[in-house]
Amino acid sequence: MTRLQDRVAVVTGAAGGMGRAHCLRLADEGADILALDLEQHAAGLAVLAEEVESRGRRCVTGFADVRDPLAVEEAVNTGVAQTGRLDVVVANAGVYADLAPAWELSDESWQRALDINLTGVWHTVRAGAPHLGAGGSIVVVGSVNGVKGGASAAHYSASKHAVSGLVKTLANELGPQGVRVNIVHPGSVATPMILNDEVYAKVRPDLPNPTREDAAAALARRNILPVPWVDPVDISNAVLFFASDESRYVTGTQLVVDAGLTQKV
Template identity: 60%
Template sequence: MRRLEGQRVLVTGAAGGMGRAHCIRLAQEGASVIALDVAEAASALEETAQAVRELGVVAVTGSADIRDFDTLAEVVADCVKTVGGLDVVVANAGVYDTPGPVWTIDPAIWNRSLDVNLTGAWHTVKACVPHFRDGGSVILVSSTAGIKGIAGAGHYSAAKHAVVGLSRTLANELGAQSIRVNSVHPGSVRTPMIINEKVFANLCPGIENPTEADAAAVLSARNLLPVPWVDPVDVSNAVLFLASSESRYMTGCQLVIDAGLTQKV
């Protein structure tokens, strides 16, 4: 028996990065998948769906910006109807910029971070929870930036800390209906969000045109384990555990997958 046989899961930010990895890993364990992302990512989202279908399970896709609640709720309702219900939600979509110290952050960048990373997660839950019928699992993707402050990313750290407050509150509100709510906290993960020239330059201010190897050296020094980052599937395995009945009495928890980043002194 696969670990998510018969379950219906919804993943936001599913066109690439960790969202795609979550869809594939959950599908490997038998789940039907609703994969959502913004309209501009439609062709990459279809690749995710195709990879899921190749595993012999159902995949449906939907286009919605998680900042737009009305559209999101409509798309979620349509997709849930198509797959016949909803058991697991993974609020994964997020954005990250590198603007600098808090007092220098441009209001537009601040607002985008809060709108997508926090309000988008709230919208996702708000659109999905009414579809749960027989318990369920909500997994909110925060970050190690939701546990400790990250210099130069106050907009992101504030939003990801707030996701923990959202998660703990929902755990209180939904426990009596057997709906569990937990957050995951990845450290650095090798996805397009951090594997790009802007982030490399931010990590290595003393190096002209820093490479991935330069960035890896900086990130390795932040971890207890001798690795610069974890792979998307390492986070997907944590998401799978929280989605499955193996974690049936866990709610209101923060699960950290960070190679020791948050514990390093």
């Protein structure tokens, strides 16, 4: 498949979860990958590189905490120097943790969510945008919590609402250069961000030690379609659409992939 043949995409939070899925899906369509993540995820990046290269595409890996603008800029510049170009920026890195009512959140939990989910996106775009030419695409991974509120997730919801506004502004700023900026809002996705004990306890507070199966039943009831969550590739397919020429006249747009969660009456 050749929807991104010989283009180069940078993906943050690439070592696992949705980030890994994005890298593989874009590689399947002919893209070379610049995969960035924390140094502690070096093993995951190494495995990812092997998977991308098994598809006949190049994978350059780098370490960067999106909270550190200099580290992100250096990693992007180093990667672009090796790949020779950059066509797609996927700002995927995010955190969903420390769930509690707003008045019980610590200052540290609040700031961490904003630093990664909002400021980290800004750092990523600021590092990548100068390398993009006409036809370039920036795709931000948001959340349904950027469309609606979410109990026990004030910090997360605030960061995702804010990044939605950032995307609209960036679309206006970069449009005259022929660069598109869009956002994908996932609902619950079958990754460790959702499949963990903290989330299970949030959605099944009636049980002392809820399991994945307990949480699945509760999550399925929130959706219109009869599934508890979507798969990472479902989000990656949306990222691919925004990265490809199929969306060449689409910018400043929000695409929700949530099995109907936000529309459930």
